[in-house]
Amino acid sequence: MKISVCSARPILVPCSLEGFDYQVDPYVGCAHFCRYCYVLDQAETDWTEEILIHADLSSQLSDELEGLEPQTIYMGYLSDPYQPCEAELRQTRTVLEILLARGFSVSILTKSDLVLRDSDILQKMVSASVSVSVAFNDDRIRQLFEANTIETESRIGALRKLKEAGIGTSALVCPVMPNITDPMPLIDALAPHTDAIWVYALSVQGQSPRCWSNVREILSRHFPDIKSDTESAVQDSDHPYWSGLRRDLQEVKRSMGLDLRIHV
Ligand code: SF4
Numbered sequence: 001m002k003i004s005v006c007s008a009r010p011i012l013v014p015c016s017l018e019g020f021d022y023q024v025d026p027y028v029g030c031a032h033f034c035r036y037c038y039v040l041d042q043a044e045t046d047w048t049e050e051i052l053i054h055a056d057l058s059s060q061l062s063d064e065l066e067g068l069e070p071q072t073i074y075m076g077y078l079s080d081p082y083q084p085c086e087a088e089l090r091q092t093r094t095v096l097e098i099l100l101a102r103g104f105s106v107s108i109l110t111k112s113d114l115v116l117r118d119s120d121i122l123q124k125m126v127s128a129s130v131s132v133s134v135a136f137n138d139d140r141i142r143q144l145f146e147a148n149t150i151e152t153e154s155r156i157g158a159l160r161k162l163k164e165a166g167i168g169t170s171a172l173v174c175p176v177m178p179n180i181t182d183p184m185p186l187i188d189a190l191a192p193h194t195d196a197i198w199v200y201a202l203s204v205q206g207q208s209p210r211c212w213s214n215v216r217e218i219l220s221r222h223f224p225d226i227k228s229d230t231e232s233a234v235q236d237s238d239h240p241y242w243s244g245l246r247r248d249l250q251e252v253k254r255s256m257g258l259d260l261r262i263h264v
Contacts, residue, residue, distance in 0.1 A: 076109030129168030175202035
């Protein structure tokens with residue numbers, strides 16, 4: 001993977017997610033290479049070949065935080081802060097050190113267990129939290145859609161260790177791929193290690209045409225028998241697949257007493 005340096009780009013940027021004023025993405029691009037990734041059309045480089053890092057992360061971020069009240073910063077919106085190159089480059093750890101020194105906290109979304117490396121910093125922050133997303137029960141299928149991520153089981157193991165370390169945890173079952181993702185076993189496995197679970201459908205409305213064409217290509221090649229029904233469900237939120245799933249999820253939420261947020 002080629003790592004190039006970008007400059008003259010803000011590191012701390014406004015965040016559109018409810019509850020957060022700012023987000024930080026230590027990397028531009030993401031080598032997890034999820035085929036359904038909605039950020040793909042904003043990519044400046046081919047993420048399979050090249051990832052960008054900020055020229056002087058430390059001093060630039062320190063300058064940008066100047067005068068800001070301590071608050072929780074979101075990390076993981078446009079790229080995964082714990083994608084493979086973080087093990088060596090430690091850009092995310094640098095961001096966490098800077099934020100901790102100024103009394104800030106973070107809410108992190110990742111698909112990697114590398115986040116465990118930074119538990120020591122997260123434990124010192126006020127109410128830091130980590131969310132892990134999972135979408136596939138079968139490891140062979142996961143590799144079709146998310147070539148460079150780690151297996152689902154390891155992500156759930158990371159949540160368990162984070163929770164044991166006293167760090168706030170939550171999970172996303174996302175994206176639910178109709179007829180492929182089986183959300184119930186994932187929820188069962190996640191529930192003991194999370195404070196809340198969000199379930200999101202694969203959504204292509206208003207998203208990158210590139211991510212949808214990538215998914216369709218995988219469906220054609222590997223799931224010809226269910227391709228047509230899966231495509232219909234993805235395009236129609238009233239499809240019987242979703243109404244059945246909504247009913248099942250409501251029942252699980254009630255019977256297990258889970259904080260389950262249903263967005264399918
Ligand atoms: S981990 Fe997130 S940002 Fe990275 S490729 Fe996958 S969906 Fe995109």
